[in-house]
Amino acid sequence: MLPLATGSMGAMLDRDLAEEVLRAARTHGGGFAEIFVEERTSTSIRLDDGKVEELTTGLDRGAGIRVGTPETTSFGFAHTNRLDRDALLEAAEAAAASLRAGTPGDVADLRALEPPVRHRAQRPADAVAAAEKVSWVREADEVARGVSPEVRQVVVSYVDSLQRILIATSDGRWVEESRPRIRLVPHVVAARDDNIQTGLHGPAGSAGVEFFDEHPVAETARIAAQRAVTMLDSIPAPAGEMTVVLAPGTGGVLFHEACGHPLEADIVDHEASVYRGKIGERVASELVTGVDDATVLNGWGSFGLDDEGAPAQRTPMFEQGVLSGWLYDRLRADKEGVPSSGNGRRQSYSSPPIPRMTNTYIVNGSSTAADVLGSTPQGVYVKAMGGGQVNPATGDFVFGVAEGYLIQGGELTTPVRGANLIGRAIEVMSAVDAVCDDFSTWEGVCGKDGQGVPVGSGSPTLRISRMTVGGTDA
Amino acid sequence: MPDVVSLGDLCVAAIEAAEGGEAVEAFAQESRSREAEARKGEIEGLSSAQSRGVGIRLISDGGRLGYAYAADPTADEVRRAVAQARDNAALASSDAFNVLPDPAPVPDMPDLYRSSQAEMPIDRLVALALDLEQRTTSIDPRVSKVEVCQAGDSVSRVALASTAGVDAAYERTDTWCVAVTLAEEGDDVQTGYSYRIGRELDELGWHEVAFEAVTRAARMLGAQKPPSARVPVVMDPFAASAFLGVLSSALSAESVQKGRSLFADRLGDQIGSEIVTIVDDGTLLEGPAAAPFDDEGVASGRTALIENGRLAAFLHNTYTARRGDTTSTGNASRAGYRSSPGVGTSNFYLEAGPADPEELLLRAEGGVLVQEVTGVHSGANPISGTFSVGATGLRIREGGLEEGLREMTIASTIPEMLAGVTAVGNDLRFFSSVGTPSILIGEMTVGGV
Numbered sequence: 050m051l052p053l054a055t056g057s058m059g060a061m062l063d064r065d066l067a068e069e070v071l072r073a074a075r076t077h078g079g080g081f082a083e084i085f086v087e088e089r090t091s092t093s094i095r096l097d098d099g100k101v102e103e104l105t106t107g108l109d110r111g112a113g114i115r116v117g118t119p120e121t122t123s124f125g126f127a128h129t130n131r132l133d134r135d136a137l138l139e140a141a142e143a144a145a146a147s148l149r150a151g152t153p154g155d156v157a158d159l160r161a162l163e164p165p166v167r168h169r170a171q172r173p174a175d176a177v178a179a180a181e182k183v184s185w186v187r188e189a190d191e192v193a194r195g196v197s198p199e200v201r202q203v204v205v206s207y208v209d210s211l212q213r214i215l216i217a218t219s220d221g222r223w224v225e226e227s228r229p230r231i232r233l234v235p236h237v238v239a240a241r242d243d244n245i246q247t248g249l250h251g252p253a254g255s256a257g258v259e260f261f262d263e264h265p266v267a268e269t270a271r272i273a274a275q276r277a278v279t280m281l282d283s284i285p286a287p288a289g290e291m292t293v294v295l296a297p298g299t300g301g302v303l304f305h306e307a308c309g310h311p312l313e314a315d316i317v318d319h320e321a322s323v324y325r326g327k328i329g330e331r332v333a334s335e336l337v338t339g340v341d342d343a344t345v346l347n348g349w350g351s352f353g354l355d356d357e358g359a360p361a362q363r364t365p366m367f368e369q370g371v372l373s374g375w376l377y378d379r380l381r382a383d384k385e386g387v388p389s390s391g392n393g394r395r396q397s398y399s400s401p402p403i404p405r406m407t408n409t410y411i412v413n414g415s416s417t418a419a420d421v422l423g424s425t426p427q428g429v430y431v432k433a434m435g436g437g438q439v440n441p442a443t444g445d446f447v448f449g450v451a452e453g454y455l456i457q458g459g460e461l462t463t464p465v466r467g468a469n470l471i472g473r474a475i476e477v478m479s480a481v482d483a484v485c486d487d488f489s490t491w492e493g494v495c496g497k498d499g500q501g502v503p504v505g506s507g508s509p510t511l512r513i514s515r516m517t518v519g520g521t522d523a
Numbered sequence: 524m525p526d527v528v529s530l531g532d533l534c535v536a537a538i539e540a541a542e543g544g545e546a547v548e549a550f551a552q553e554s555r556s557r558e559a560e561a562r563k564g565e566i567e568g569l570s571s572a573q574s575r576g577v578g579i580r581l582i583s584d585g586g587r588l589g590y591a592y593a594a595d596p597t598a599d600e601v602r603r604a605v606a607q608a609r610d611n612a613a614l615a616s617s618d619a620f621n622v623l624p625d626p627a628p629v630p631d632m633p634d635l636y637r638s639s640q641a642e643m644p645i646d647r648l649v650a651l652a653l654d655l656e657q658r659t660t661s662i663d664p665r666v667s668k669v670e671v672c673q674a675g676d677s678v679s680r681v682a683l684a685s686t687a688g689v690d691a692a693y694e695r696t697d698t699w700c701v702a703v704t705l706a707e708e709g710d711d712v713q714t715g716y717s718y719r720i721g722r723e724l725d726e727l728g729w730h731e732v733a734f735e736a737v738t739r740a741a742r743m744l745g746a747q748k749p750p751s752a753r754v755p756v757v758m759d760p761f762a763a764s765a766f767l768g769v770l771s772s773a774l775s776a777e778s779v780q781k782g783r784s785l786f787a788d789r790l791g792d793q794i795g796s797e798i799v800t801i802v803d804d805g806t807l808l809e810g811p812a813a814a815p816f817d818d819e820g821v822a823s824g825r826t827a828l829i830e831n832g833r834l835a836a837f838l839h840n841t842y843t844a845r846r847g848d849t850t851s852t853g854n855a856s857r858a859g860y861r862s863s864p865g866v867g868t869s870n871f872y873l874e875a876g877p878a879d880p881e882e883l884l885l886r887a888e889g890g891v892l893v894q895e896v897t898g899v900h901s902g903a904n905p906i907s908g909t910f911s912v913g914a915t916g917l918r919i920r921e922g923g924l925e926e927g928l929r930e931m932t933i934a935s936t937i938p939e940m941l942a943g944v945t946a947v948g949n950d951l952r953f954f955s956s957v958g959t960p961s962i963l964i965g966e967m968t969v970g971g972v
Contacts, residue, residue, distance in 0.1 A: 097781065098781055100615075100616035100618060101614065101615045102588065102615065103589070103590055103611075103615060103863060104589055104614055105591065105592070105611065105861075105863070106591045106611060107592045107593070107861055108592070108594060108596075108604075109861075110594050111574065111595075121567070123565060123566060123567045123568065124569075125569045125570075126568065126570040126571075127571045127572065128570075128574075129573045129574070130573070130575065130576070130594045130595040131573075140573075143571045144571075146645065147566065147568075147569035179610070179611065202782055238782065238783060240782075244907075245907050247906060288751075288911075289970075290972075319562070319670055320668060320705070321670045321714075323712075399574065437898065438897045438898055440714060440897075442705060442712050442713075443712055443713070443714070445913075447898035447912070447913035448898070449898060466909075467909050467910070467934065469898055469913065471913050471930060471932060473930075517932070519913065519934065519970060520911060520934065
């Protein structure tokens, strides 16, 4: 048994038992069998209305067992949060039951895999006293309230977690990895008479508490509060087709939703991708080069090995506007006889892995933001994005704008509220006419098939020459 | 199988670990669920799951709240969770409104649990999923593929006990099926969605799901962006339910007390059309969230929140009720054993009216039937109630549905929308725990080109 990177709980699963369970899962054959064992400890703190409402500590653990058949991209899956031999064998049997008949498959000797990169916590959050974490949450509250007397309410959410995973597969993969994650999000409400506006900001990383050296809590709180207060001066957004300039980081959110999801291999395999059959074709402006990169050191969407044991990598998506390829998990990659791109991810042991993004970036171009704004006579500037939705089959998307401004005569003027960006992926990405050199990131939790996973996105300032803005000032 | 400690025994272990002056509540939950996904005549995915866990809420002498949970714990681990919750409480702010509810009689709801469903062999689930895909792909030649075709069920048990004397439990079966189709014609691709939920798989309307998923995709083929106009709008239950979700947060007493609701200080006011009645009812058996008691053990009941357009009540749990000097409406809600109870809806719905959906169409000449809205989550401000969302639907002419319309935007406010309802359909149905019939809104701005 290999020593674990952190923790005093010992190994999560004995190798002999892992082999026995894999063998049971392959009773009826199938392409491969896999066990994913997880133990996750977490601390969360919520401050609301000036009060530390609640501290929660949790311990989650369980195992998911999968038997996959790449030829048909089909699988049997069972999970349990009991890790004793009986429960694991019972789950293996349930997973194997998806295959009606077939001869038992082999189980190779388990060999430990080394990740290409490790995202370590310098100062692990689980070694820091809860009282110190409470002090950060209180600091965020005080700083946010100090920004303006118009700040009416502040909610601060803090969470850190340590996910320890173990993967064993019938073709001999043995993976152990510890993934620390940390995030603090102030959510600020500002009010002036009947006008109520909100602002939030929440940088996040796969790191320890040293994350807050680079992203000081006070700065995060100030940005969130300033956003809410600024929006008090906003007017209803105009509606119609116009030029849109996306601030650093926000274009990455749009790229993730509108372009990234349709590149996920399961969507392509289901013939539900707007990009299907277009590899090698121009699908965006030649200014747009995009990648999915799980190797970003301590990135929110990063890992060393994915949830199927494939190494983290930097995967090209668009190269100068030309579609490079898909984002693969194991089932889809094995079916096509290509290596997985390391995009097999799962929310936890209780969900089967599916193709997911990690850190999805549009890389820097050569324009400067000042020049691009200065040469935009009229339009909308998106400083912060709200949530969004996309239909991968058609590429139709809608995004909320959390903080936006009018562009008039090459300058940012009045803040606007209630704006939505509405369009179709290929049309909008083809209308990008400037990519700047001021890359920045934005972190979030992406939902797909009921599974939420941490994802990063990033981009420099981008300009879209024309797209639809759905505003409330019709 | 090794002996498994019962949920009730785990709760008892927690209560017995309470120290003097402390209030301790244990919420224990276990479930078994299954899901089958069909594609191209085969089962693409078959999943089965078991989980259990216990969450401990501890309120210290000074009204400080701590929480801890553990997945599949032993009795010792439950005691450890109580100790962790105690440590956590020591760092929380003191709040006199933190109390546990007293025990009270809860309704008996034996029909929540169907043993025939709990005992259904997995082969039957597999056959139903395959059958749904087969039906879905043989109705219209333009719809030969499904994007999603799934069926699933779960059996869950909840046990709750506290030092205040609450000691209650229930079991429930839940089932569901979903189909998302792809309609294709030339380069045009449209998707259509349908969904049903119920206590037993054999009670779901399988043919209706297939037919609906096909129709909703096929009728959108060739959809165009319409010119911007102010027109009557019919929202079908799929579209209307998206807005109800926004409304539920504004009707929560937690939002009201924290200054985050557009309805604060409006109790008793007329806030919508007289034909709008919105209700929360945890005892409604056909609602998916039906349960005899809420997530802290308070009896479920029916609460009219908006009655004939008048704001009649807010949703309360024990904390908000105490803070607001009223009684809990049985709306303590939590996302499983991992979190302490907040305020949430049970079965939350707009009451059905007298009109057939066809009648709504007849009354909306030249208007738009909206069948899907997107971006409500991002595009609606739950505090101010303003929203701008993307929508797809169809043109209404002479009571019939004509060409498909896409890339529309609808911008309004929740109060304007509630006031603008001029007819309510008799076709109430539930989507997750939110239900609505079709509604007719006299006039809305629908943005396009």
